[in-house]
Amino acid sequence: MADSALKASIFQRLHPRAYLERFVAESVRPDGRPFDAWRDVSVNVGSISTANGSALVRLGETTIVCGVKAEIAEPELDAPDQGFLVPNIDLPALCSPKFKPGPPSDEAQVLSDRLNEVLSSYQHITSENGLTTCSRTASSPLQMLKTPVSFSFGVFDATLLADPTAFEEPLLDTTISVVVDENGDLVSVVQLGPGVDTGAADTLSTCISSAKTRRVVLGGQIP
Amino acid sequence: MALDRRRINGPEESFPPIFDSDALQWKVGDARKDRSPADIRPIFLQPGLISQANGSAYIETAKTKIACAVYGPRQSKNTAYSEMGRLNVEVKFTPFSCIRRRAPMRDAEDRSIAVAIHQALVSSVRLELLPKSTIDIFVTIIESDGLDGCVASGSVAASTALADAGIELLGLVTSCAASVVGKEIWLDPTEEEGRLSKGTLVLSCMPALKKVTSVWQTGEMKVAEALGCMDACQEKCTEIHSVVAQALLESAKI
Amino acid sequence: MSSSSYCLPGQPIPLPRNGPVPQLGGGIYVRDSELRASLVGIPQQEGPVLSISRVRPRPPAINSVVLGSVTRLSPLQATLSISVVDGVPLPAGEEFTGVIRSQDVRATEKDRVKIGDSFRGGDVVRGVVISLGDARSYFVTTARNDLGVVFAVSEAGKTMVPVSWQSMRCPETGRLEKRKCAKPE
Numbered sequence: 001m002a003d004s005a006l007k008a009s010i011f012q013r014l015h016p017r018a019y020l021e022r023f024v025a026e027s028v029r030p031d032g033r034p035f036d037a038w039r040d041v042s043v044n045v046g047s048i049s050t051a052n053g054s055a056l057v058r059l060g061e062t063t064i065v066c067g068v069k070a071e072i073a074e075p076e077l078d079a080p081d082q083g084f085l086v087p088n089i090d091l092p093a094l095c096s097p098k099f100k101p102g103p104p105s106d107e108a109q110v111l112s113d114r115l116n117e118v119l120s121s122y123q124h125i126t127s128e129n130g131l132t133t134c135s136r137t138a139s140s141p142l143q144m145l146k147t148p149v150s151f152s153f154g155v156f157d158a159t160l161l162a163d164p165t166a167f168e169e170p171l172l173d174t175t176i177s178v179v180v181d182e183n184g185d186l187v188s189v190v191q192l193g194p195g196v197d198t199g200a201a202d203t204l205s206t207c208i209s210s211a212k213t214r215r216v217v218l219g220g221q222i223p
Numbered sequence: 224m225a226l227d228r229r230r231i232n233g234p235e236e237s238f239p240p241i242f243d244s245d246a247l248q249w250k251v252g253d254a255r256k257d258r259s260p261a262d263i264r265p266i267f268l269q270p271g272l273i274s275q276a277n278g279s280a281y282i283e284t285a286k287t288k289i290a291c292a293v294y295g296p297r298q299s300k301n302t303a304y305s306e307m308g309r310l311n312v313e314v315k316f317t318p319f320s321c322i323r324r325r326a327p328m329r330d331a332e333d334r335s336i337a338v339a340i341h342q343a344l345v346s347s348v349r350l351e352l353l354p355k356s357t358i359d360i361f362v363t364i365i366e367s368d369g370l371d372g373c374v375a376s377g378s379v380a381a382s383t384a385l386a387d388a389g390i391e392l393l394g395l396v397t398s399c400a401a402s403v404v405g406k407e408i409w410l411d412p413t414e415e416e417g418r419l420s421k422g423t424l425v426l427s428c429m430p431a432l433k434k435v436t437s438v439w440q441t442g443e444m445k446v447a448e449a450l451g452c453m454d455a456c457q458e459k460c461t462e463i464h465s466v467v468a469q470a471l472l473e474s475a476k477i
Numbered sequence: 478m479s480s481s482s483y484c485l486p487g488q489p490i491p492l493p494r495n496g497p498v499p500q501l502g503g504g505i506y507v508r509d510s511e512l513r514a515s516l517v518g519i520p521q522q523e524g525p526v527l528s529i530s531r532v533r534p535r536p537p538a539i540n541s542v543v544l545g546s547v548t549r550l551s552p553l554q555a556t557l558s559i560s561v562v563d564g565v566p567l568p569a570g571e572e573f574t575g576v577i578r579s580q581d582v583r584a585t586e587k588d589r590v591k592i593g594d595s596f597r598g599g600d601v602v603r604g605v606v607i608s609l610g611d612a613r614s615y616f617v618t619t620a621r622n623d624l625g626v627v628f629a630v631s632e633a634g635k636t637m638v639p640v641s642w643q644s645m646r647c648p649e650t651g652r653l654e655k656r657k658c659a660k661p662e
Contacts (some may be wrong), residue, residue, distance in 0.1 A: 394487025
């Protein structure tokens, strides 16, 4: 590492807020993105053979692995024609020094719950195919009625940042996440913290229209 | 089992699907399918994929996929003053890593694999240079095709991640598993092959120093078979060492 | 050192053919009278010392120069959350705990040191590790001209400038606050 890069990283470590302020004053972010730019996304499906379905998604330096395990269970008495969808998000200690080993943290529980709400309460998935014997050769995938995708935003010093990184996130005054389906319809919106008074449009509608535009761009990558 | 309020819970009971034709068509005396007895699965090894960790490595041997991250040296918390550093290994299976769905809780299997990896590595780390400190090694098994293979690949990934983290090592540790199947020794057995075998042995060593760091034998085998397994594993460990060396050199030169 | 190629942990390092046997720095060890690398890197000789160095976060050792922020004050000592060791920042959440005992604040008149007149919570302090301390913390000294507070915020919330080795001025109110300052570079 060069000496100047090391000095910058010491400054970043000791004064993270001032470090980000200086970048924002120059209309750029520490990773070189403009305020409204997104990190690259890659999607890879079906690489895990022990899962009935799987996806590996990379968003910048973030990696998410998801596996689906299908099992057979007796339905609830009040919903005899419905199955169960049990989504859980794990934030293992492997990923970041912020995560500690042990039972799910508050953060992981909140994220699991939000995922569960998006996936289940809107009934995006039907799982009725009438099969009783399982076959290893013929698979019948779950029918997805909708494919919701989530987009995150943050407000730092009255500046709206799209897709904030792990470094930016703890410094934000407001975080916003918008979930949009393939038709551009809203599925879920969460805003924590105050909006910014920019005069033109309010923060939330800016985020929503930006999420819709981005959803169209990502459309081709989602199977 | 008690309801875990910290997770989204499914139904109380659920069963994995049973498939119509599953049984393995193999009997004693048949040759090994897909590869010769002394062949191991091809290794893909990539150091430094986890940007937040001090060091990391991802290893793939055919279906087996393991990610490993090294954090620290961190200040040891809640422990007495110690002149030597501590090495902490934690292993986690993803719920979808095995044929059978795994509950998210840690179980005995996680721990015994963690102990085996710890054993393989601990004598290679210069812990005397790290008083009062702890090195955390987190291993996540994303997909498992044989537990012995997970111990071996997990150890290789962990040693690579330690080197990537710039932690002083006496040497790089490589590791290989061998099973006695019928009268033959099959290296790097898959889960299916592991079920056919009577006994399995995992050997970990530092090829640069010609020193063995751990031998982990389960099941039953004759002494001569155990020695045969060790010889075969040691030979392969030297080959694996060059894979690790190449991966580390390539990532160091970038 | 003639070789300029990368070494891996465990790899033997050839000794220079002529010249004295080098002293060993970091990243190299001797076993069975053979020099071997313990880090990935290129062995380099600086004066009599042969070493492999890697810029990686590491725990404090004796004589490490550390930067940290003051987290707690007591009449006897100031507690420091160390976030930079020997010029390399530690990742967020991976701080080491250090303490500056009142006798280690400055070199003279040690018994008249008042911790409250030397540091305040949130100050960034440069210090040197004098011992590994106890189970909880490393012992740090600021008893040198170049050691002490390098960054502090006044009661009015502004970054202060040092005016002497024991006071800093707030640029807004002009008031002086007492600190054990490090001599600016």
